[in-house]
Amino acid sequence: MVKVSGKGQVVIPAAIRKELDLAAGDQLNVTLIDGQVMMEKLPAAAVWREVVAQVPVEQVVLDEAGHYDVHHAPRFDRWVHGER
Secondary structure (H helix, E strand, O other): OOOOOOOOOOOOOHHHHHHHOOOOOOOEEEEEEOOEEEEEEOOOHHHHHHHHHHOOOOOOOEOOOOOEOOOOOHHHHHHHOOOO
């Protein structure tokens, strides 16, 4: 259980901060769902850099059916199939 301060602040219990690996400066998305306040940790910039670095940089041409030539876009194909 937590209290709301006069400024609307709450302290997230240490056990939850540890479980979510929360640190000072981390950002949380706060939403209201069916009368419940939900908080979700947002990825840090370093995490986004890792994700973006994995996106293949190739020109991928799709035909009318939405298919691509694996031989012309091998990195994209590996990325689509979760291979590294």
